Amino acid sequence: MAIAATLKDIAKSVGVSLATVSRVLNYDRTLSVSESTRKQIFEVAEELNYTKLKHRTATPSKQLKIAIVQWYSKTKELDDLYYMSIRLGLEKRCEERRILATRTFQNDLQAIDPDVDAIIAIGKFSDAQVEAMSQLTPNLVFVDQDQLCHGYDSVVTDFRFAVTQVLDFYAKHGHQEVGLLYGSEWTTDGQLEVVDPRYKAFRREMEARGTYNPKLVFGGDYTNHSGYQEMQTAIAQLGDDLPSAFFITNDPMAAGALKALHENNIDVPQRVSLFSFNDTTIAKYVFPELSSVHVNTELLGATAVDLVENRLQTGRTTPQLVTVGTELKLRESTKG
Structure with missing residues (x-):
């Protein structure tokens, strides 16, 4: 379309x-x-990004009840559409399977029906928060956080391979030095700092290639404003040494970085190429359109529901970790 x-x-x-x-x-x-x-x-x-459902499965004899626990607030969810996209995909699968899904934001566990069959938790959670959810139901599935070691089903994205793909693309097109804008944040109870897994993958891969330069790495908080501020800092600190390519770990930060480059009359992609991550709606609505790593958020959400159904229908107790792959979407913010 x-x-x-x-x-x-x-x-x-x-x-x-x-x-x-x-x-x-x-x-x-x-x-x-x-x-x-x-x-x-x-x-x-x-x-509008989702394909309309074509088939519906038979209604089970007992309607399942799933609580969706979103670690973001309603307002913050709009600042990073990644988590909203996962939630929408999850809710669509529940609608398809005739599952009753209720949502709560910022871990408001008091709002959860005590008779719920399972909880699907979207985002990042501390050990204390995981324990609190487990008191409501043993059937927990985590999306975007690996909780396999604690015995819970988890659905995650293959960050390491995706970052390697981006760096391979840049290397192929002559970008040896690549800057990074990444994010970090805390769980809502302030007990766990969540370091961006894309930062870890980027550093590991660049060190293996012998091209990691900490002066080209800037940390923010995933917001549009943070991307703008960090790129302004990079421009001011690096001057003519500003690298010809940046990898930015989510779309809102990339949109903010793009604005900073525009304000400083730095052409994208002729002078600086940008590659983003998640490929949410905004990647296609900025100018120039952002090249981005596409994460199938609909599949992430749907897979979480499938894991719940499988566990409840088969009595499975062995936890599963499902890793969903990614693909590069090349647009106008990169040359090549």
Whole structure:
């Protein structure tokens, strides 16, 4: 579907102008629009990325009840569409399977039905938070965090191979020095700092190639503003030594970095190429469009539901770790 047509579809569905949709998807904070409208625009945009369900399975004799625990707040979820996309994929699979799904944000476990059959937890959680959820049900599935060592089903992305693919692409096109903008954050109880696995993979791979340069690495917090600030810092500190390519570990940060480059009259991709990660909706709505590692968020969410069904239907107690692969989506922010 063409981007212009998609924008029109979003505008029509939400009941706002085409310009409003475009500005919201580009994180234009100067636009006066309500949070509810902003949320609706992002949700409709993500919905349009999913294939409509063609088949429905038979309704089970007992309707399963699943609680979705999202570690982000409703507002923060809009700042990083990755987790919202996973949730939407999960909810679609539940709808397909006639499973009753309820959601709670920021680990509000008090809101969970005590008779729930399983919990699917999206995001990052400390040991204490995992223990609290296990008191409600032994049937836990984690999406985007490997909890296999604690005995729980987990669905994760293959970060290491994806980062290697990006660096191989850059090397093939003559970019030997590559900068990195990455994020870090804490679980909502402040007990666990979550270091970006893409940073770990990037450093390991670049050190193996003998090209790792810590002066080209900048840490933020995954937000659009953080990407903008860190790129401004990189431009100021590195000057003419600014590398010809950057890998940025999520789309909001990449969009912010792109804005900083524009403001400093640094051409993308002629002077600096950008490669992002997650390939959420915003990657296609900035200019130039962002090359990004595509993560099949719909599949991540759907797989979590499948694991719940398998565990409940078969009585399986052995935990499973499912790793979902990625693919590179090349767009205008990179040369090649």
